[in-house]
Amino acid sequence: MSPTTTEESSLLSLDALAARFGAAARSLWPEGEPVVQFEPARRVEFGDVATNVAFGLARVARMKPQDIATALVERALEDPGVRATVAAATPLAGFVNLTLQPAFWQRVVATVLREREAYGRGAPTGERISLEFGSANPTGPLVVVQGRTLSIGDTLAKAMRHAGYDVFVEWIINDAGSQLDALGRSVYARYRQLFDPAYPFPEDGYPGEYLVPVAQALRARDGEHWLGVEPDDAAPEIARFARDLIVAEQQDVARRFGVVYDLWQSEKALHDAGAIERGVERLRELGVLYEKDGALWLRTTASGDDEDRVVIRTDGRPTYFANDVAYHYEKLQRADHVIDILGPDHHGYIARLNALADAYGRTGAIEVLIAQQITLKRGDETLSMSKRAGNVVTLQDVIDEVGVDAARFFFVMLSTDQPLTFDLALAKKQSNDNPVFYVQYGHARIASVLRRAVASHADALAAAERGERLDALTEPAELALARQLAEFGPTVAGVARARAPHRLTKYARDLATEFHQFYDACRVLTDDDASTTARLGLCIATKTVLASALALCGVAAPESM
RNA sequence: GCGGUCGUAGCUCAAUUGGAUAGAGCAACAGGCUACGAACUUGUAGGUUGGGGGUUCGAGUCCCUCCGACCGCGCCA
Numbered sequence: 001m002s003p004t005t006t007e008e009s010s011l012l013s014l015d016a017l018a019a020r021f022g023a024a025a026r027s028l029w030p031e032g033e034p035v036v037q038f039e040p041a042r043r044v045e046f047g048d049v050a051t052n053v054a055f056g057l058a059r060v061a062r063m064k065p066q067d068i069a070t071a072l073v074e075r076a077l078e079d080p081g082v083r084a085t086v087a088a089a090t091p092l093a094g095f096v097n098l099t100l101q102p103a104f105w106q107r108v109v110a111t112v113l114r115e116r117e118a119y120g121r122g123a124p125t126g127e128r129i130s131l132e133f134g135s136a137n138p139t140g141p142l143v144v145v146q147g148r149t150l151s152i153g154d155t156l157a158k159a160m161r162h163a164g165y166d167v168f169v170e171w172i173i174n175d176a177g178s179q180l181d182a183l184g185r186s187v188y189a190r191y192r193q194l195f196d197p198a199y200p201f202p203e204d205g206y207p208g209e210y211l212v213p214v215a216q217a218l219r220a221r222d223g224e225h226w227l228g229v230e231p232d233d234a235a236p237e238i239a240r241f242a243r244d245l246i247v248a249e250q251q252d253v254a255r256r257f258g259v260v261y262d263l264w265q266s267e268k269a270l271h272d273a274g275a276i277e278r279g280v281e282r283l284r285e286l287g288v289l290y291e292k293d294g295a296l297w298l299r300t301t302a303s304g305d306d307e308d309r310v311v312i313r314t315d316g317r318p319t320y321f322a323n324d325v326a327y328h329y330e331k332l333q334r335a336d337h338v339i340d341i342l343g344p345d346h347h348g349y350i351a352r353l354n355a356l357a358d359a360y361g362r363t364g365a366i367e368v369l370i371a372q373q374i375t376l377k378r379g380d381e382t383l384s385m386s387k388r389a390g391n392v393v394t395l396q397d398v399i400d401e402v403g404v405d406a407a408r409f410f411f412v413m414l415s416t417d418q419p420l421t422f423d424l425a426l427a428k429k430q431s432n433d434n435p436v437f438y439v440q441y442g443h444a445r446i447a448s449v450l451r452r453a454v455a456s457h458a459d460a461l462a463a464a465e466r467g468e469r470l471d472a473l474t475e476p477a478e479l480a481l482a483r484q485l486a487e488f489g490p491t492v493a494g495v496a497r498a499r500a501p502h503r504l505t506k507y508a509r510d511l512a513t514e515f516h517q518f519y520d521a522c523r524v525l526t527d528d529d530a531s532t533t534a535r536l537g538l539c540i541a542t543k544t545v546l547a548s549a550l551a552l553c554g555v556a557a558p559e560s561m
Numbered sequence: 562g563c564g565g566u567c568g569u570a571g572c573u574c575a576a577u578u579g580g581a582u583a584g585a586g587c588a589a590c591a592g593g594c595u596a597c598g599a600a601c602u603u604g605u606a607g608g609u610u611g612g613g614g615g616u617u618c619g620a621g622u623c624c625c626u627c628c629g630a631c632c633g634c635g636c637c638a
């Protein structure tokens with residue numbers, strides 16, 4: 001516990017600094033159980049980092065927070081390590097504000113230059129996460145709302161991996177229910193209409209134009225074969241044909257959107273493999289099922305659901321909920337924690353899925369995130385979207401109109417639980433003002449400086465790559481940029497913990513802003529060797545972290561634009 | 562009717578889960594390039610956080626109640 005002389009005079013990490021302040025607090029108020037955590041100070045005038053620990057101690061210490069903060073600072077500064085790390089300590093309105101030594105921030109830059117793409121990575125947590133998102137009926141193209149779900153899910157997955165979680169990403173193909181019959185009959189009708197435009201379309205079919213190409217593909221494969229087959233006889237095989245084609249298209253769009261899945265799980269395949277029997281059997285063993293009116297029910301009201309849910313119908317067929325029973329049983333066996341990202345029309349499922357986790361004896365192991373609704377506008381016109389009515393804006397439409405980078409950045413930029421209005425006309429018209437270009441421009445701008453340095457400052461560039469001369473970073477703009485670099489790891493950890501991927505885009509924008517301000521205030525390439533080397537190092541570090549943040553968002557980091 | 566989510570600047574959204582003077586972008590106005598990319602930057606203006614009440618050192622955040630928007634409420638999927 002007693003540090004050596006060399007350690008006493010050397011810089012502390014932020015965690016170590018918090019620990020020293022915690023020890024100081026405990027020495028003053030042993031019964032207070034203080035937990036010290038430093039976060040960026042609210043305003044730059046206050047300092048670099050701050051803690052609100054004094055507020056938590058106020059009751060036990062029977063003192064005003066400001067007096068506690070003052071006494072705490074005084075005690076903590078008795079520690080040589082604290083004195084070596086802290087340049088100024090100011091208690092203000094109960095907060096302990098610290099300005100750290102430039103060497104502290106110079107070390108951050110050195111760390112980035114050493115760790116590069118691995119910078120900000122969290123230690124493996126050992127926790128296995130199953131993350132499901134995007135899952136859709138294979139009855140039509142992916143629509144714009146699914147773009148939001150895909151963006152959020154993919155970025156969350158990447159951020160959680162970076163933070164140290166073991167994440168398995170899956171999509172379930174909802175191909176086991178009666179909507180496949182409707183799909184088959186719809187495509188059959190479209191097929192007949194290719195020969196006879198007056199052929200009637202089924203009442204409960206999917207009327208969208210998007211099934212016409214499917215019918216054409218069917219004709220290309222089978223010619224006139226189906227003209228002589230009754231709808232009821234033709235529907236099953238045509239449904240399989242359409243399902244395969246549509247799923248392949250969905251996979252294609254997801255891939256173009258930069259989203260990678262570990263598993264595309266067919267619900268029908270689960271059924272065929274007996275997953276429902278296994279899941280139901282397990283629930284039966286656990287004694288949470290009961291029979292009523294000839295059907296099999298799960299007692300979800302025991303966990304706060306509005307009513308109990310039928311799992312197996314009177315006629316022996318499983319319900320839609322039985323799919324969840326089966327699939328979540330599978331997922332719970334290969335994961336410690338299951339996260340489902342669902343659309344806004346599914347929030348009624350939260351209670352029954354929580355109840356399902358309870359029933360399996362895994363309370364809290366199933367977590368549901370709801371991606372809220374998107375209202376689409378094109379200028380003043382609000383687009384009402386209904387797959388039934390057939391007027392859909394597809395994800396591919398959005399990609400074509402604004403590009404993958406802008407679409408993905410925009411969709412993760414907004415917090416998951418916030419309904420949003422997306423103006424397509426605005427997104428297109430102002431694409432140059434889109435925040436994503438602001439961040440990408442920062443990256444390209446650095447790349448440009450580095451390209452120039454290759455010719456004019458080759459030695460300094462090589463030294464910068466090795467992290468030399470960083471002690472020359474002392475300007476406020478330089479240190480502010482380094483401060484922002486230091487926030488990357490905590491930001492990623494926060495994204496993972498709070499399931500809040502939109503903080504990542506916020507971070508990328510803040511980092512780009514700090515860089516642009518630095519670039520405006522400090523010329524990088526000069527005839528001052530130390531300064532040039534240090535600033536090139538800072539540029540390389542910033543470029544690295546910008547690229548990492550953009551990569552987690554699924555957005556390209558261009559060398560030029 | 563019951564239940565859920567939400568309501569923040571003219572517009573689109575933040576606010577690290579109860580902490581400091583509620584912050585950004587766009588739009589508006591006024592400045593900054595004979596040196597590395599001006600797709601940048603500096604400043605000004607813009608707010609009773611839908612209304613009201615409560616909890617406490619402290620509330621955009623928690624509890625109650627109204628108002629409003631959206632979504633659920635089937636042995637459909």
